[in-house]
Amino acid sequence: MPNTKTIRVPHLFGTDAAYQMPRLYDPSKPTCVLINSFTMTSDLYASQFQNEELVNAMNLLAVEPYGHGQTRTSTDTFTYWDTSIMILQVLDALGIKGKVFALGTSQGGWIVVRMALLQPDRIAGILPLGTSMDYESDRTRKLGNFDAITVLTKPIDELTSQKPTPEFVMPDYFREFSIYTGFGKGISQATLDFWWKAHGENYKGDDGRRRLRECTVNLRDRDGLHARLGNVKCPVLWLHGTNDAAYGTGNAKEEIEMFTGSSDARLQVVEGGEHYLSASHPEVVDNAVLEFVRKYS
Numbered sequence: 001m002p003n004t005k006t007i008r009v010p011h012l013f014g015t016d017a018a019y020q021m022p023r024l025y026d027p028s029k030p031t032c033v034l035i036n037s038f039t040m041t042s043d044l045y046a047s048q049f050q051n052e053e054l055v056n057a058m059n060l061l062a063v064e065p066y067g068h069g070q071t072r073t074s075t076d077t078f079t080y081w082d083t084s085i086m087i088l089q090v091l092d093a094l095g096i097k098g099k100v101f102a103l104g105t106s107q108g109g110w111i112v113v114r115m116a117l118l119q120p121d122r123i124a125g126i127l128p129l130g131t132s133m134d135y136e137s138d139r140t141r142k143l144g145n146f147d148a149i150t151v152l153t154k155p156i157d158e159l160t161s162q163k164p165t166p167e168f169v170m171p172d173y174f175r176e177f178s179i180y181t182g183f184g185k186g187i188s189q190a191t192l193d194f195w196w197k198a199h200g201e202n203y204k205g206d207d208g209r210r211r212l213r214e215c216t217v218n219l220r221d222r223d224g225l226h227a228r229l230g231n232v233k234c235p236v237l238w239l240h241g242t243n244d245a246a247y248g249t250g251n252a253k254e255e256i257e258m259f260t261g262s263s264d265a266r267l268q269v270v271e272g273g274e275h276y277l278s279a280s281h282p283e284v285v286d287n288a289v290l291e292f293v294r295k296y297s
Contacts, residue, residue, distance in 0.1 A: 004042060004070050009089035011073075012082055017090045018042070018070035020062045022049040030099040030124070030297045032289060033087060033115075034062040035108030037130075037276060038219055039178045039199060039212070041069035044105065047282035054286050058293055059096070063087045065111065067215040069202065076210050079218060080107065084114035088122070099297050103127040103289065105276060106182075106246060107218075109238075113225055116232050125235040125296045127289060130275045132247045133255045135224035143254075146246040151177070152220040159213035170203035170212065181245045182276035191279075229258040236265040237292045239285060241273020 006016040020042040025031075036044040042062035048054055049062075064071045066078040066086065091100060101124055102112035109131025116123040134140045136148050155174060179187065179195050203212045236259050240252040249269050259265035268288060274280035 004064070006070060006072075007090060007093045009086055009093050011086045011089055012066070012078060013074055015066075015071065015073040015086055015089075017086055017093075018064040018072075019090060019094075020045075020049070022055050022060055025059050025094060025096060027097060029058050030101060030293055031059040031061060031091075031096050032101040032103060032293060033091070033112075034060060035083075035087065035102065035104035035111050036062065036064060036068060037106035037108055037182060039068065039174075039203070039215060040105075040182070040195075040276075041198060041202065043194075043198070044276060045278060048278060048286060048289075051282070051286050054290060057290055058101075061090075061094070061096070063090050065107070067211040067218075076214055078214060080111055080222060081114055081118075084111050084118055087111070088115060088119055091122075099124040099293075101125045101127065101289075101293050101296070103129065103278075104131070105129045105278060106131050109133075110222070110225055113229070113232060116234050117228055120231075120233050123234050125237070125292060126232070127292060128236070128238045129277045129285065130240055130244050130247060130273075131238075132251055133225040133229060133258065134251070135222055136220060137224065140251065143251045144248050145251055146181075148220045152216050156213060156216050156220065159209055159216065161209065164206045165209050166205055168203075168205055168209040170199050170208065174203075174212075175199045182274065183279060184243060184245065184274040226255075226258055229255070230260040232259055232262050234262065235292070235296050236262045237288060238265075238267045239270060239273075239277055239288060240267065241270045241275065241277045241280065243272055243280075244275045244277075246275045 065083040104112040109128030
């Protein structure tokens with residue numbers, strides 16, 4: 001992550017928040033915050049950073065959630081609400097004003113909703129990608145969504161230790177789960193090699209184990225947002241791929257209807273799209289972001 005910088009914000013007794021911006025902040029342009037998925041980093045949005053039309057039209061700012069990338073704080077305990085507050089503080093610390101949009105993949109999707117709930121006057125629109133707004137309920141499992149309780153309980157147990165684990169490295173099966181679920185079986189060797197190495201470097205030693213465990217606990221034990229979705233007032237454009245291995249389009253079709261207070265809530269289904277939709281179909285996502293931001297700026 002050679003382009004990642006950190007900035008100090010006050011949340012959780014002080015946080016060094018990691019972020020990437022491909023260009024210097026331009027206050028004359030709207031800003032789109034990008035939030036990565038489980039165990040990934042801000043490099044998930046490399047394709048977006050390389051899109052000249054996108055970076056010319058808006059400020060792109062990718063912020064790494066608690067437990068991810070280079071973001072660090074003094075406590076081992078954090079939630080998705082904490083990440084949402086921290087990202088809003090990053091905007092303050094960087095002096096970013098004006099129209100702010102937020103795009104999030106998977107867990108990033110429910111983080112951007114929390115941002116819109118916490119500061120509705122600041123967030124001009126949200127773009128959830130390949131996500132779900134539910135907790136690990138019977139409903140989500142009946143719809144065929146990823147069963148986090150079954151899949152993640154054993155890894156959480158294996159990541160639990162009362163003694164320091166300086167020799168820890170992220171297990172191969174955990175890397176496979178995160179990478180293949182997101183990019184799909186058609187992932188290129190170069191992409192596989194990059195993320196395999198990135199996961200190994202980021203989640204190693206006792207600190208890496210503890211961060212990985214808390215991230216996994218958050219994913220399995222998260223709170224649902226159904227009762228709060230009607231409080232989201234800003235426009236919502238939900239993009240979802242038909243090949244998403246974590247959450248199905250049936251779930252997305254039900255949940256987009258729950259944004260009853262939004263001025264414009266729409267679902268765009270992307271044929272052949274993977275869970276990490278901005279990586280599998282960057283042209284579709286980038287064009288949707290451009291249209292959405294221009295419309296509501």
